Amino acid sequence: MNNPLLQPFGTPFDSIPFESLKPEHFKSAILQLIEDAKQEIDAIVDNPAAPDFDNTLVALEQVGKRLNIVSATFFNLDSAETNDEIQQLAQELSPILAAYSNDIMLNKGLFQRVKQVHDTVDEQSLNSEESRLLDKTYKGFVRNGALLSTENKEKLREIDKQLATLTMKFSQNVLQETNAYHLHIQDREQLTGLPESILAAAKAEAEKRQLDGWVFTLHFPSFVPFMKYAVNRDLRRELYRASSTRALKPNEYNNEGIVRNIVVLRDERAKLLGFGTHADFVLQERMASSPAIVLDFLNNLLEKAKPHAQQEIDQLKALAREDGIDEMMPYDHAYYAEKLRKAKFNLSDETLKPYFPLQRVLEGAFEAANRLYGLTFSVRNDIPKYHEEVTVYEVSENGAHKALLYTDWHPREGKRAGAWMTAYRGQWKEDNKQVRPHISIVCNFARPAGEIPSLLTFNEVTTLFHEFGHALHGILADTTFESLSGTNVYWDFVELPSQFMENYCYEKEFLRSFAKHHQTGEPLPEAEIDKIIAAANFMEGYQTLRQLGFGLLDMAYHTGKLNNDLSIERFEKDTMRDTQLYPDVPGTAQSPSFSHIFAGGYSAGYYSYKWAEVLDADAFSYFKETGIFHPQTATKFKHLLSSGGTIDPMELYIRFRGRKPEPEALLKRAGLVR
Structure with a gap:
């Protein structure tokens, strides 16, 4: 078979030749590239020259470059454009790739060379990035079992193989359960309260399924507005239960056993490596360096936020009582929060959406990147793409090529829920020449409906800016070594660039520059912008509690708190009790679909969002002091972004800000202190 993944791509910027690829290409390519990489490893180990930084560390950094690109492409497709064949391949390839990773990390001869360089090199002969690579590589071997006995190395291999299979299966089960459900309504009276734009999308979904009436799904653009606007409480309850029982039902896609197995295996792995818990293992390489620090951080925020959250919920309960509801439930929250928001601020997503057509919002994000960092974005129609809905942009800086950016905005059956940034190729320098990155943003925004373009809620506007912030972290990468490039930073630092960009959505002059009516071109009225800014902290106490609850649940799973006496549902509800302001809904739980911590890399790390x-908040307060597009401040922040993981994140932040971050800016922005 002539496999395009094993040939020179022959595409602009050596981009992925998606239009030539078939699922069967991936397995043979990955197996061949693993063998090629093993030969590269053997060449390092067998090198008769004494180990030094170049012939060991730099050589190791170059191992498997094509394998990394091909496997990244495969798993990105499994997230954004999967099918049964790709999912089956993912089950096969995940343990194979885990074993390959173990083959490197448990290679005794390779580790001996790395250790010799680590123990004997003259630090003065290395620059700061080289020192960082040496330290990270050595720790990587140790944290992945290089110092274990032969017997325990084999145990580690088996654990990693099982974890690779389980996390992949977890993700696939959530997608299956999400796609399996739909709410079919034929009586228009049952849909009272839903805006016409949402009804039009539901009608289109029904027609796609060859059904009469309206269809609502568990995908974000369908689920969220239904919960927010539908007057029919019984249907809100039904949709809530459908979402909150994903992968919890007694069928082949149930994730409860998988959750237990993942937690147990992670704990076994940590103990094998000499750590008390999985959280101890993870947090050794984080800004928050221990479970105690994380829990103090979360509980301190909980103490400050809970009184505010309770006051917010009391206001909602007063509204619900007017409708004869004596006991509010979780499926009532979004509906009454929207009612209260409209009453307090006269602010409605449906009023705002016509001013936020997707393309204009994206152009606003591009304009921010141009004013901050001098980047420009132009559509490239000659770059292969994996789906017709994808758009590819060439990113340039001062006329020079900087990156490729793939954008994929709308839900499909083959795409998992949520929004994320990823990369097909990272950034590095080779023979003093730049290899520039290929970055992707994937979201689940409502599709255009007839003549109406895709219109975003304000929350989706901030989501786009959030993921664009991650993308900028990758686009601006400028390091020598790929493993230290872009988003390859401490996990509790990686959300800084993304959350930083969200702040621009609340800046009046900037918002006015792109928030324009999709039909008339009229800018969003000043009064509406004032309402957005005034409502910025709306339900902030409740939202903070919600995030803290997930953070505490994550830490409980990964500090050994789960036991066999409790069901997953009971464990979750007991753990999150202090952060819950509504009664339980029996038979529901988020854990079986909590992909962030069981399939998405956030285990013992969900706290990192807060x-x-x-x-x-501290970084943007600096921009507010100097000007939100101030050239010198932007240049300093650009350096923070482009440095990736080459500098300790706290040191990197201090270089930008002139001091350590202070929490007061967050507490003030959230309205939790005056």
């Missing part, structure tokens, strides 16, 4: 909020 942690990074401290950083982003």
Whole structure:
């Protein structure tokens, strides 16, 4: 078979030749590239020259470059454009790739060379990035079992193989359960309260399924507005239960056993490596360096936020009582929060959406990147793409090529829920020449409906800016070594660039520059912008509690708190009790679909969203002092972004800000202190 993944791509910027690829190409390519990489490893180990930084560390950094690109492409497709064949391949390839990773990390001869360089090199002979690579590589071997006995190395291999399979299966089960459900309504009276734009999308979904009436799904653009606007409480309850029982039902896609197995295996792995818990293992390489620090951070925020959250919920309960509801439930929250928001601020997503057509919002994000960092974005129609809905942009700086950016905005059956940034190729320098990155943003925004373009809620506007912030972290990468490039930073630092960009959505002059009516071109009225800014902290106490609850649940799973006496549902509800302001809904739980911590890399790290909020609020307060597009301040922040993981994140932040971050900016922005 002539496999395009094993040939020179022959595409602009050596981009992925998506239009030539078939699922069967991936397995043979990955197996061949693993063998090629093993030969590269053997060449390092067998090198008769004494180990030094170049012939060991730099050589190791170059191993498997094509394998990294091909495997990244495969798993990105499994997230954004999967099918049964790709999912089956993912089950096969995940343990194979885990074993390959173990083959490197448990290679005794390779580790001996790395250790010799680590123990004997003259630090003065290395620059700061080289020192960082040496330290990270050595720790990587140790943290992945290089110092274990032969017997324990084999145990580690088996654990990693099982974890690779389980996390992949977890993700696939959530997608199956999400796609399996739909709410079919034929009586228009049951849809009272829903805006015409949402009804039009539901009608289109029904027609796609060859059904009469309207269809609502668990995908974000369908689920969220239904919960927010539908007057029919019984249907809100039904949709809520459908979402909150994903992968919890007694069928082949149930994730409860997988959750237990993942937690147990992670704990076994940590103990094998000499750590008390998985959280101890993870947090050794984080700004928050221990579970105690994370828990103090979360509980301190909980103490400050809970009184505010309770006051917010009391206001909602007063509204619900007017409708004869004596006991509010979780499926009532979004509906009454929207009612209260409209009453307090006369602010409605449906009023705002016509001013936020997707393309204009994206152009606003591009304009911010241009004013801050001198970047420009132009559509490239000659770059292959994996789906017709994808758009590819060439990113340039001062006329020079900087990156490729793929954008994929709308939900499909083959795409998992949520929004994320990823990369097909990272950034590095080779023979003093730049290899520039290929970055992707994937979201689930409503599709255009007839003549109406895709219109975003304000929350989706901030989501786009958030993911664009991650993308800028990758686009601006400028390091020698790929493993230290772009988003390859401490996990509780990686959300700073993304959350930082969200702040621009609340800046009046900037917002006015792109928030324009999709039909008339009229700018969003000043009064509406004032309402957005005034409502910025709306339900902030409740939202903070919600995030803290997930953070505490994550830490409980990964500090050994789960036991066999409790069901997953009971464990979750007991753990999150202090952050819950509504009664339980029996038979529901988020854990079986909590992809962030069981399939998405956030295990013992969900706290990092709130942690990074401290950083982003403090960073943006500096921009507010100097000007939100101030050239010198932007240049300093650009250096923070382009440095990736080459500098300790706290040192990097201090270089930008002149001091350590202070939490007061976050507490003030959130309205939790005056």
